[in-house]
Amino acid sequence: MINPFKIIFFLFSITLLSNCSSFLKKDYPEKKYYLLDTDRSNLKKGKLKFPLLKITKIRISPYFEGKNFVYKQGNLNYETDFYNEFLVYPSNNINEVVNKWIIESGLSVPWSVYDEDVYQLQINVESLHGDFSDGSKPRAILELNFLLQKAGSKKILYTKKFHKDEPITEINADNLVTAWNKGLTEIMIEMESDLRKIQLPKKDDPEEEKETEK
Template identity: 30%
Template sequence: MKTLIRLILLAGLIFSLSQCFGVSKTFPEKKFYLIETGETKSIYSVPKPRTFVIRKVFISQRFEGKEFVYRKDNAVYESDYYNGFFIPPAHNFKEEFVRSLLKSGNFEWDASIHTRISVTHFIELSLTQMYGDFRTKEPKAVIEFEVVVYEDKDSVSSPVFRKTYKQIQSIEKKEPEALVLGWNLGLTSTFNELNLDLSQKLK
């Protein structure tokens, strides 16, 4: 009983001292971001009568969480608890990718939304890298992904298009907002390159 009373008195003393001397511990406010790519170049004035479904989006386990990842050394990666994605990065990436395909005119419909439309192409995405490279005084936004396109719903069939894209975009500061802006610029450029490739490869 005496021990309990002493503990209560000690806790009260610590609380009183913290109030008297203004001792308080504050934490940074959590911030959330979205990837929002720039305008996609229109390749066709009238969209091609093609439809697609994103069948699968794979993202490396290293980067699938909502927290931003920074590379601090060759073998050292850190996650940022206070800065991250508003929605899971795989979903955010998919939304921007779909928007780009439709804006380019390579496809007319996203058949996963318009379910009564028959599908002409199936697409699989693999996001393998997505981090801030903070190893040097010149930070960079890094993103790498593979796109595989099939004309047959059978995944055993050979793809009609397959390519890996990697973008390393220089950014001004080792800060979350600068990193997101770098990803936005890099993906805008990469999506335009991808759509041009698709316009030349797809029937």
């Protein structure tokens, strides 16, 4: 004779397992990875400006140096996004993007067999976040500072801070990265234009020698 309690227990167990399976299959946000990039597809390659221009140092504010996106939600409130992040650390990403622009623009060659006439570019990333403190006006914030010197010299040939505050039509990671990339492209266009106007020191420039000896 079949025990009715065993049947009830069996049916209860099946129902419980089914509910557990449904719980385990619950949809969670998909984790996405992004890269910063620039677009110079509509720009022509210019003439060689520097015998060799190297990025020697890149520093990023500790507030924004991690892979997770950072959002400003209020005057004193910031949060990170676990589900949306950079594929690589932003310092490495920006270093690659700027170096690629330098080569593709014709400002410099990728490498040189000569050690002299090397110019060094330092980059300081002071801000890289989404500003959602005003929900009706979300923004993508990007702030970079560049400093250029000739190797072996303390003389600063160029320094400039760029701040970009790009509007976002709708708050999501895709729009945020698109706005960052737009701002970064504009920064690189302006910086390239600035660097092409710089008067490079001559080898026999006495002022250059004085700076080097200090």
